[in-house]
Amino acid sequence: MIRKLLVILVALVLYGCSGEDGLFSSKAEGSVTNYDEDLHGTYASTYVPLDSKNIVIRNATVFDGIGNKFQNYDVHFSDGEIQAIGSELIVDGADEIDGTGKFITPGIIDNHSHMGVYPAPGVRTSSDGNEATNPVTAEVWAEHSVWSQDPQYKLALAGGITTFHVLPGSANLFGGRGVTLKNVSANTVPDMKFPGAPHSLKMACGENPKRVYSSRGPSTRMGNVAGYRDAWIGAEKYKKSLEKDPSQRNLRNETLVGVLDGEILVHNHCYRADEMATMINISEEFGYKVSTFHHGVEAYKIADLLADEGICAALWADWWGFKHEAYDMSIANIAIVDQARGGTGCAIVHSDSASGIQRLNQEAAKALAAGRRAGFDISEGRAMTWITKNPAKSLGILDQTGTLEQGKDADLVIWSGNPFSVYTKAEQVYIDGALTFDKATNFMPHTDFDLGIKEWEDK
């Protein structure tokens, strides 16, 4: 809680004194950039958690998100933070919940969502996910499209989602910046922004950009690659010119230089193995790092390379065949990536879907079953990292959420049974220690859009 207040205070200070070096100024030597204040100043998170409970859940089965599964365990949280997990915890003054037969997991994290930028109902007037007017639109920010009243958030919340990452679409080589949001009800986007989460940059390989720009180019994969490299060369020039003229502004290059300086994380939509390898080459040429490949239907073909490079792969359990670059599917994709190089791979189950995000635990279960069928010895605890720790790592927020370790945000889910079963439901969801969803009492946020529509639903 104190840390969170600090973040907000710092944000306010930066907002008031733009231009001064702050806590979040670039660490790169000799770099004079001015995106920092945008990153954590004017557009910084204004999220304030609801009041945290002080609760100890007793005698539950606990997935800690690091890879362990504990029987008959207790979880204590208060002041918005995980205080302790263990057996027979001694806690004074906390409300007690009997967790017998229940399962506890960290809050589920989806690192690939378009909720808010493609809200429901899906109509042209609020279809705001692809700025498909130029192959390079690194200057646009998904958070400036997000609709805070999207009725899909609460459906994801009922599936245990506490944090999600909203990306621009994949029409462009550079689609723009993504934003990481807490799954909370709010009237403004900054009120949902995950405090201190790094910005991200969406890039896209393959069929989509070359289809969208076929008449003006790029129209081929080699055209795509030339497009990325051209843009990075431009960013390098811009970075150099900042030394002479630090006051100049260029939104597109500020994003790209943010990547070169290691402040903005690259999330790269890329299906084919050979293209992912090319994208790694490009990152080496210009000295940045790819955080995560998304949708890599062929990631299993280069699982060792991904593990060696420390790149995560955010994948579907079983989507395939809807386009050519999604044809070489292996249902064991996630497991193979996870088990690469002696289990040092970083596999993530992502949704890219307002439906799939509601059941990310079920998608992980299918991927786990496929992995075991392919001969891997993978525990449920390990598979749980695919939807908790690993997406948190991919988004640069693992120091705050994604596991049930002491001092982390009290983002957690109480499940009716084993989350790898189709019959299991999230019963309660806590975000920063505050109850945000309670199945038994039908307690959940309702957006303004829901009012007057869902008359049949208990409010």
Place this chain on the structure above:
Amino acid sequence: MKLFKILLLLPFIVFSDADDMYVIKGGMTFLPDGSFAKKDILVDEGQIILVADTIGDVGAENIIDAEGKYVTPGLIVFSSLGLLEIGALSQTNDTSSDIYNAGFDPSKAYNPFSQAVRLNRAKGVSSTVHVPGASGYFSGLLTYTKINDGYKQKKQGPLGLVTSYGESYGDSRAANLMFMEDLFDFVRSANDGDADEVQFIEGTNNEYKFTKRDLKAIRKVLNREMPLVIQVSKATDILNVLKFADNQEVDLVLWGAAEAHMVADEIARAGVPVILDPLDNIPGSFDSLNATYENVIRLNEAGVEMAFYYAQGAGAHNAYLATQSAGNSVAMGLDYGSAMKAITSNPAEIFGLVGVGSIAPGFDADLVVWDGDPLELMSNVENVLIDGMDQDLSNRYEELTERYTKEKELPNSYRSRE
């Protein structure tokens, strides 16, 4: 009694080719009453001959030990399996037609060697109701096809005429109803001998041309030889199409029906079945603002007959995930038997399919042996019988998995395909 039954069957057994005979022993078997019970199943000449607590030695060469396992009817899915290989590649997509509308039967394009067919068969699907893709006013005809290995498949149909009602139509939904009324009146009054191609409502700028084949399909609906299958979401639209079908004296099946729960009693009173995905709970359009997980629960309470398909994710390529939709419906509160029937016997019942969808004597031997609860996410398929033949469950995706997990010494393209 049991002995008596077997004696009665003996002549049949003696004259049949023993290669075709299977006994599936001791599996928890899904029975037509919606329960599981431990049974032996005798299969011969493609059919289920006997379902009994124990079946002794009848000389069957093929014994499948299903002890500790589950046996269900083969899944009947609603999909475009075998009609398209890669969704976005039109060259491989035969689901829709610009030439024909009501009379379009996509099953003529069926490719039994589609990789999607092979994968779905390996996941427990024994047959599909082919769903034509939306194109023009009518999408076309529903037909039924077994997805067994080899060139020959048993087919049934046409089963229904597919159209849609609501926002998907370009004009006012009021005009949509008027159009359908006028069209049906026209077809009623027209003779079979009319010109091959008729531009309907001459003098308007509409583009609806109907060939003789199209008119014939519409006539089948008017003669109640098959139902009109209407894709519709909104509650008031559902009431309108119920009234339309009643006035026109045609049979109706509702498809999608996200807001059906709001008019569940009216649907039940009309005796109209609903085909839907229980997972469709997003207010994805202004026609489905009241979409909810509660849909199947309320329809079931009202007594509406339902069949399920899986409409999430990659669609037809993962049609087998109807089990996930059904499993989730159980989590929402539907009883297990109803959920399992919605992906096996109900599709057969709704469309009058003969001899499929249930485990009982006289039915086609379309059977799946599972290593666990068939609706659970982590259960695997062990055997699939279609028309009494144990199917080859190998598929390209298992091969790709093996190629990248085994024999890593050589570059992958030099590794064995076995």
